[in-house]
Amino acid sequence: xxxxxxxxxxxxxxxxxxxxxxxxxxxxxxxxxxxxxxxxxxxxxxxxxxxxxxxxxxxxxxxxxxxxxxxxxxxxxxxxxxxxxxxxxxxxxxxxxxxxxxxxxxxxxxxxxxxxxxxxxxxxxxxxxxxxxxxxxxxxxxxxxxxxxxxxxxxxxxxxxxxxxxxxxxxxxxxxxxxxxxxxxxxxxxxxxxxxxxxxxxxxxxxxxxxxxxxxxxxxxxxxxxxxxxxxxxxxxxxxxxxxxxxxxxxxxxxxxxxxxxxxxxx
Amino acid sequence: xxxxxxxxxxxxxxxxxxxxxxxxxxxxxxxxxxxxxxxxxxxxxxxxxxxxxxxxxxxxxxxxxxxxxxxxxxxxxxxxxxxxxxxxxxxxxxxxxxxxxxxxxxxxxxxxxxxxxxxxxxxxxxxxxxxxxxxxxxxxxxxxxxxxxxxxxxxxxxxxxxxxxxxxxxxxxxxxxxxxxxxxxxxxxxxxxxxxxxxxxxxxxxxxxxxxxxxxxxxxxxxxxxxxxxxxxxxxxxxxxxxxxxxxxxxxxxxxxxxxxxxxxxxxxxxxxxxxxxxxxxxxxxxxxxxxxxxxxxxxxxxxxxxxxxxxxxxxxxxxxxxxxxxxxxxxxxxxxxxxxxxxxxxxxxxxxxxxxxxxxxxxxxxxxxxxxxxxxxxxxxxxxxxxxxxxxxxxxxxxxxxxxxxxxxxxxxxxxxxxxxxxxxxxxxxxxxxxxxxxxxxxxxxxxxxxxxxxxxxxxxxxxxxxxxxxxxxxxxxxxxxxxxxxxxxxxxxxxxxxxxxxxxxxxxxxxxxxxxxxxxxxxxxxxxxxxxxxxxxxxxxxxxxxxxxxxxxxxxxxxxxxxxxxxxxxx
Numbered sequence: 057x058x059x060x061x062x063x064x065x066x067x068x069x070x071x072x073x074x075x076x077x078x079x080x081x082x083x084x085x086x087x088x089x090x091x092x093x094x095x096x097x098x099x100x101x102x103x104x105x106x107x108x109x110x111x112x113x114x115x116x117x118x119x120x121x122x123x124x125x126x127x128x129x130x131x132x133x134x135x136x137x138x139x140x141x142x143x144x145x146x147x148x149x150x151x152x153x154x155x156x157x158x159x160x161x162x163x164x165x166x167x168x169x170x171x172x173x174x175x176x177x178x179x180x181x182x183x184x185x186x187x188x189x190x191x192x193x194x195x196x197x198x199x200x201x202x203x204x205x206x207x208x209x210x211x212x213x214x215x216x217x218x219x220x221x222x223x224x225x226x227x228x229x230x231x232x233x234x235x236x237x238x239x240x241x242x243x244x245x246x247x248x249x250x251x252x253x254x255x256x257x258x259x260x261x262x263x264x265x266x267x268x269x270x271x272x273x274x275x276x277x278x279x280x281x282x283x284x285x286x287x288x289x290x291x292x293x294x295x296x297x298x299x300x301x302x303x304x305x306x307x308x309x310x311x312x313x314x315x316x317x318x319x320x321x322x323x
Numbered sequence: 324x325x326x327x328x329x330x331x332x333x334x335x336x337x338x339x340x341x342x343x344x345x346x347x348x349x350x351x352x353x354x355x356x357x358x359x360x361x362x363x364x365x366x367x368x369x370x371x372x373x374x375x376x377x378x379x380x381x382x383x384x385x386x387x388x389x390x391x392x393x394x395x396x397x398x399x400x401x402x403x404x405x406x407x408x409x410x411x412x413x414x415x416x417x418x419x420x421x422x423x424x425x426x427x428x429x430x431x432x433x434x435x436x437x438x439x440x441x442x443x444x445x446x447x448x449x450x451x452x453x454x455x456x457x458x459x460x461x462x463x464x465x466x467x468x469x470x471x472x473x474x475x476x477x478x479x480x481x482x483x484x485x486x487x488x489x490x491x492x493x494x495x496x497x498x499x500x501x502x503x504x505x506x507x508x509x510x511x512x513x514x515x516x517x518x519x520x521x522x523x524x525x526x527x528x529x530x531x532x533x534x535x536x537x538x539x540x541x542x543x544x545x546x547x548x549x550x551x552x553x554x555x556x557x558x559x560x561x562x563x564x565x566x567x568x569x570x571x572x573x574x575x576x577x578x579x580x581x582x583x584x585x586x587x588x589x590x591x592x593x594x595x596x597x598x599x600x601x602x603x604x605x606x607x608x609x610x611x612x613x614x615x616x617x618x619x620x621x622x623x624x625x626x627x628x629x630x631x632x633x634x635x636x637x638x639x640x641x642x643x644x645x646x647x648x649x650x651x652x653x654x655x656x657x658x659x660x661x662x663x664x665x666x667x668x669x670x671x672x673x674x675x676x677x678x679x680x681x682x683x684x685x686x687x688x689x690x691x692x693x694x695x696x697x698x699x700x701x702x703x704x705x706x707x708x709x710x711x712x713x714x715x716x717x718x719x720x721x722x723x724x725x726x727x728x729x730x731x732x733x734x735x736x737x738x739x740x741x742x743x744x745x746x747x748x749x750x751x752x753x754x755x756x757x758x759x760x761x762x763x764x765x766x767x768x769x770x771x772x773x774x775x776x777x778x779x780x781x782x783x784x785x786x787x788x789x790x791x792x793x794x795x796x797x798x799x800x801x802x803x804x805x806x807x808x809x810x811x812x813x814x815x816x817x818x819x820x821x822x823x824x825x826x827x828x829x830x831x832x833x834x835x836x837x838x839x840x841x842x843x844x845x846x847x848x849x850x851x852x853x854x855x856x857x858x859x860x861x862x863x864x865x866x867x868x869x870x871x872x873x874x875x876x877x878x879x880x881x882x883x884x885x886x887x888x889x890x891x892x893x894x895x896x
Contacts, residue, residue, distance in 0.1 A: 069408050120599055127602075129354065132411065133548055134598035136541055141591025144584040152580075254537065258419065265412055300423045303416035310413060311401045 057187060058234035059260040060267070060275030062110075065207045065227045067128065068118055071135040073235055073260070074253030075142035076113065080106035080236030081248045082146065085155050098157070099240050106236020110228040113138065119221070139254075146250040154247040157240060175245045182241055186234060187276050193230075194272060203227055207272075262306045281305075328454040332526065334566045335465040336519050341547050341558035342472040343515035348544065349552030349608065350476045351508045352488030353406065356540050357398070357414040360421035361513055363535030365391040365520025367425065367432060370441045370530055380444030380525060387524075388517030394421075395513025399506045406491070418537050425532035437531025444525050457526055464522055468515050473555055474757065475511060479742075479750030479767065482735070484508055485553070486743045489732035492694070496726070497744035498718030498810050499751075507753070542587075545594050551604030560605055565590070608734070645670050645845045646722065646814045651690050651700035653683075653869075660686040661697065662869035668814060673836060673846045675856045675877060678866035679890050684849040685727065687866070688816050692724050693717050704814065719746060723812035727819045727849075729799045733792035737783060737802050740791050741774040744809035777805040781835060797828030804835060815839065817848040821855050833859045853881060865889075 059073050083105035087098035117138055121131050194200035205213040206223045214220050242256060260275075263282050267274025285305045340362060347353045355361075365387035372378045372386045398413060425432050432438070443450040444460070451457050475481055486494045487504050494501050524530055546565045551557025568589065572582045597604065646668040653661040660683045668674050676684045689695040691702055693714040701710045704722050712720070732740050748770060749755040750763040778784040781801040786794065791802060800820065807815055820836065821829045836859050840846050850856050856863060857877045865873040865880050867889050873880055880886055 069411055117595060124599065126598060128407065129352070130598045130602050132354075132408075133544065134595045136544065137591045137594025137598065139591070140538070140541060140545070140587050141595065144587035144591065147584045148581050148588070251538075258415065261412055261415065265409075300420050300427070303420040303423075306416050307401075307413070307420075310409065 057190060057260075057272065057275045057279070058231040058238065059257060060264040060272055061190070061203075061234075062227055062231040063264060064272060064275075065203055066118070066224050069128070069132040069135065070113075071132065071257070072113060072117075072139040072142065073110075073232070074257040075139050076106050076109045076232045076253070077235045077239035077256065078146060078248070078250065078253035079109050079142070080232075081157070081239040081243045081252065082150065082155075083236075084240040084243065085157050085248050088157055089155070095157075099237060102236040102240040103233040104236070106239070107229045107233040110232020110235070111225060113232075114225060114228040119224075143250050143253075150250070152250065154249040156247045157243040173245075178244070179241055183238070186237065190230075190234070191273070199226060204272075259302065262302055266306060266309055325454050328458055330566060330570055332454055332457055332461050334562050335461045336523055336526070337543075337546070337566060338559045338562040339465050339468040339515060339519035339522075340543055341550065341562050342468055342555050343512045343519070344543055344547045345550075345552065345555060345558045346472055346476060346484075346508055346512045346515070348547055349554065350481055350488065351484040351504065353505065353508070354411050354544070355395075355398070355414045355509075355512070356411060356537070356544065357417035357421070358516060358543050359535045359537070359539035360418040361391050361395055361516045362520050362523070362539070363425055363530075363532065364394055364421055365517040366524040366530045366535070367438070368517075369521035369524040370438045371431070373442050373525070374438065374440070380446070380521075383525070384518065384521035387521040388514050391513040391517035391520065392510045393513075395516070396506060396510045399502075399509050415537075418540050422532060422535060422537065425535060432532070435531060435533075437529060439529040441524050441528045441530070443528065451525075461522055461526070464518055468518055469555060471511075471757075472515065475508075475753075476553065476555065478756055478763070479748040479770075480504075480507075480753070480756060482739055482743045483751055485735055485739075486732045489734055490730050493726065493730040493732065494743075495694070495714045496692070496718065496724055496730075497806060498715050498723065498746055498812075499743070500713070500715050511753075542590065545590050549590070549593055549597055549604055551606035551608065553608035554604065554606045557604050557606035643670055644668065645705055646691070646847075647703045647706075648687075648691060649701055649703075651687070651702070652698045653686060653690060653695060654698055659869045661690060661700075664690075664700070664869065664871060666864055666871060668845045668847050669862075670813075670845045671840055671843050672861040673840045673848065673859050675860035675863040676847065676849045676866055677851075677853070677856055677863055677877075677880070677890075680851075682866040683869040684866055685818060686869075688724055688818055688849065691816060692722060718810055718812055721812045722814045722816070723807055723810040724816035725800075725803045725807050725818055725820065727822065729796070729803050731791040731794075731799050731802055731806075733790070735791055736788050737778065737791055737794065738771070738774055738787040740802055741777050741805045741809045742770055744806045745770045745773060746811055774805075774809060777809050778802075780808065780838075781805045782831065797824040800824055800828065800832065801835075804832070808839070813843070814845040815847070817846065819849055819851065821850065821852060829855065853877075857881065 059070065062068065062070050062073065080102040084095075084098035084102040087093050087101045088095045117134055118131060121134055126134070194204060202213070202218045202223050203226065205216070205218055206220055210220055213223075239253065239256070243252070246252070259279075259282065263278035264275045265278070266281055267276070267278030282302055282305065285301055340358060344355060344358050347355050368390045369383040369387040373380075373383045378386065394417075398410075398417060401409070401413065426434055428434075443452055445451075446460065451460060476484075483494065483499045483504055486497070486499065487501050491501050494504075523534075542565065546561035547558055548561075549564070550559070550561025565586070569582045569586045572585055573579070644667045647665075648667075649665045651661045651664040652659075664683075664687065666674075666687075676687060678684055686695065690697050690700075693702075693709075693712060697710065701708055703709065704717065704720055707720070709717050709720060709722070732743065735743070749759070749766050755762050775784055775787060778787055781804050783798060783801055783805065786798070791799065794802065804817075804820070807817075817836070821832050824832065833855065836846060836848070840861075848856075848860070860877050862875065863877045863880050864871045865886050872889075873883065873886055
């Protein structure tokens with residue numbers, strides 16, 4: 057949803073969201089490990105770092121490009137450039153090895169026939185909480201309304217006195233902070249590495265397009281559909297086919313219903 | 324020595340891939356994030372067919388090329404969505420699926436272990452083993468790939484691709500199939516990848532999935548963009564930098580484990596900086612085909628220019644009413660944009676569509692040209708029902724239009740804009756392009772002369788070699804008119820031909836419209852400026868709320884107080 061929020065509002069195919077996520081997670085890893093200020097502070101730091109990286113990206117890369125009227129393709133390419141540059145900078149600074157985000161007690165929980173870990177329980181609770189908060193913010197507050205206005209019609213919103221550039225900044229701040237927290241959540245189980253940001257962001261691309269571009273609840277729905285498809289498919293097919301399922305689902309949706317599940321029909 | 328030859332070989336292989344991608348990215352404006360995966364599929368195809376089927380080298384190359392061609396063609400399956408962010412996502416999906424399959428389909432690909440012992444090719448009775456022995460083969464293939472890519476990019480077909488890149492709707496409006504262009508260019512690009520892939524598999528004698536990751540795809544995009552889009556020499560430079568940079572770093576005795584990371588860092592930063600300060604890349608695209616650029620524009624006399632006007636898709640002397648529409652209906656939600664609309668356009672006359680804003684005038688054009696499918700009703704062109712015909716096919720049968728917002732192909736020259744619209748160019752088909760180049764060259768000479776004639780007709784022959792975007796708005800409208808005439812259609816729909824244009828140009832445009840009608844064209848225009856309508860139109864339809872409510876000579880319609888009220892609103896008078 058964090059990527060969907062940015063994409064729906066700014067129309068930027070923000071590939072280097074993956075870098076935002078990675079950098080935020082490294083901040084959390086450093087906080088919880090070497091700096092020893094504890095995991096909760098690490099999460100806060102991840103949100104903060106994500107927010108800063110997102111803002112810096114918007115201000116230093118995207119805004120100057122928009123000023124020279126770069127095409128969407130060129131902005132995407134710049135985003136790719138930022139991603140590969142950032143990934144290799146992380147690699148040079150921290151080395152290629154994976155680092156664990158320490159400090160969360162992981163134990164198994166069994167509820168009848170269902171077994172899961174405390175981390176997975178945290179994932180479920182935290183992600184629904186964040187989604188709920190985001191939706192409430194978007195639908196109940198003035199800022200949220202401004203964002204939705206810019207997302208649906210930037211020119212008109214501007215005519216009504218909504219400052220597009222400020223809304224973009226806001227969206228990058230919020231979306232990137234969310235990505236930071238989400239990344240830290242993931243890293244609890246899967247460890248941090250320089251390229252860790254790419255798979256979750258790819259999943260986000262797919263979820264957003266499945267749900268329908270521009271529809272923020274659609275992104276959440278797309279995520280749910282994607283997760284279900286992957287895991288249901290996993291029951292039938294051998295485990296290593298799981299990675300393929302998501303993309304096959306996407307391909308089928310793009311061919312059959314190109315506007316996405318919740319997307320507007322027609323133009 | 325061997326080491327540097329190896330570096331050279333890798334540069335050549337990479338530049339084949341780069342050229343293949345440049346055809347898509349540079350010439351056609353289509354992104355592929357899946358080139359590394361296509362490369363992988365080709366490599367596996369070559370490796371497996373050599374190992375398990377015992378095929379000798381040139382045949383494995385054929386297998387690889389066939390497979391990558393088909394695979395790349397599959398990308399164009401969701402036809403309408405093959406552009407912009409959809410294409411990024413679609414090709415990303417291809418990249419990930421194929422990569423995962425290479426890892427996971429262990430029975431076929433041996434997963435992470437990879438395939439080793441791929442036999443070395445035997446040519447002229449001896450096996451090629453060392454990099455030096457491989458060099459001639461790779462160089463030859465690279466040269467071939469370069470020749471093919473150049474031939475495609477810098478040909479009439481390439482011109483259609485560039486037109487498609489600059490504006491898809493306008494490409495349809497000059498009677499060229501966008502879908503055909505996309506399918507062909509993806510297949511061709513895939514085929515070139517197959518060549519590089521087969522060479523790579525045999526050269527390395529070992530492959531595993533890690534050579535075909537998303538990162539590889541990204542870097543391929545980066546090197547094409549840095550080198551220069553739509554410039555093949557630029558791609559060669561890009562490949563040279565990409566392979567050369569780490570070697571230079573190694574030479575400078577950088578720590579080996581960071582060499583690649585430093586290169587990636589440099590490429591990433593360069594990519595960002597180039598997008599901001601030099602988006603065209605190191606070696607920018609040359610606007611216009613080389614041959615055209617050198618041709619001094621000989622201005623043909625105006626008399627000859629008028630001769631070209633009588634060229635027409637359908638034999639003149641057909642029906643006196645070339646275009647007839649009946650009962651056209653189109654609803655957008657609750658709004659009736661066209662409500663049982665019928666009209667006829669007589670030959671050699673100028674018919675105007677007038678009416679207040681929102682009356683549905685542009686919708687009528689969209690329905691007639693097929694950009695919008697009607698809910699019901701029919702359109703007949705020269706007595707033939709074309710209601711179900713694709714927009715670009717209608718242009719080929721003689722019904723073409725201009726756009727209110729001009730829609731020139733901005734990065735192409737004025738001449739190429741017009742030249743692209745000339746119908747039936749043999750150079751747009753791959754067969755003649757590669758098998759009968761002399762026919763293509765002769766047709767190109769003829770068509771260029773024609774295009775210059777059309778430009779002379781609108782009075783812009785002297786600006787033929789300038790990039791379209793550099794022209795003033797009024798001049799752009801004139802180029803659009805020349806481009807319209809170049810389609811050789813005989814029913815011409817003009818969407819606000821004089822709107823937003825300085826007075827000095829308006830007179831010129833009106834004069835041209837009159838001459839078109841005098842030459843036997845059927846002209847219909849949408850116009851808000853009533854002076855323009857009275858000055859040029861022989862008859863007019865008055866539209867309101869999706870219906871035609873009156874028909875007659877423009878002066879008669881304007882004298883009708885009822886229509887005046889609708890047009891200007893009741894408050895007036």
